[in-house]
Amino acid sequence: MPEGTDALAARAADGDPAARAELVERLTPLVARLARRWEGRAAREDLQQAGMVGVLSALDGFDPGRGTAFASYAAPFAVGEMMAVLRGSAPVHVSRTGRDLAAAVETAADALTAAHGRAPSPAEIAAAAGLEEEEVVTGLAARRALAPPVPDTALEDAAGTDDAVEALEARLAVGHLLGELDARSQAILVMRFGLELSQAEIGERLGISQMHVSRLLRAALADLDARLG
């Protein structure tokens, strides 16, 4: 009778290279199945490789005594690594000009939102920033390809309650996926779609800019979308 996966994981965690190799072989079908969720959005080999990195990183914290099967425990680690690949696989290179325009657009948009209490149009941003409207569009497009924002403690403090998250999960019909997101993403989605606040209103409530809210919202939705498979 073959050794159980949990026992194998325990030996691998203790540094047994043979157990580690056996574990990789045994969990390859699981990782391949998870990778198929995102077929077409990144190279399958990259996803599977990242997923296996996640599985192996799960060894450190695995405690067989808690009663959770290793495969179940490791799956979220695999998914997390795969999503890192998806986030990093954007085929668009952002030029220096694009970055400069993105910064100029953000500065002008934030000033206009603060002045008028609503998000401005690209034409209004162009007038305020002294840019052509095409340059504003270039800046807006560049923003989408830039790296997601750094962790935002203020927003994590404003995270939605479990009830609010569950209510939004039901409304969006996304199962329990919101509960898998980080607190920051949960909070931004609850405020935008649960409380139905505008980006400008969320920004005002949290003391951050509308453009920052926009970035956080995009990152949260990208994370949720990736988990939808």
Place this chain on the structure above:
Amino acid sequence: MSTAPEDVRLQASDPAVAKAVAAPVLLALGARAGFDVARLDEFAIALDIAIASAVPGPVRADMRLTGGRLSVTVSPVAPDRLHGRRVLLEELAAGVAENGDAIALTLDA
């Protein structure tokens, strides 16, 4: 605000390419219609999500600006992928309509 219809038809070799190319075009059309950047940004996210519902392989995105209405139709989409995203799309776009293997999103001024 533009009144004559403007059409952009985009055919990409796979969803990742479509996602990279379609959103900037959508933003340009939306800017011409005078939408604010928050609505445009969320509509572009809806487009990303619609493209994520596409069947792996060549993807088509047909965009149209008519007066104050911006629309985009993505095809072919996979029903099972679209199913879990449908409500989310309705939150981000003013209109969502399925037609065969296509999904159409609209944004109104």
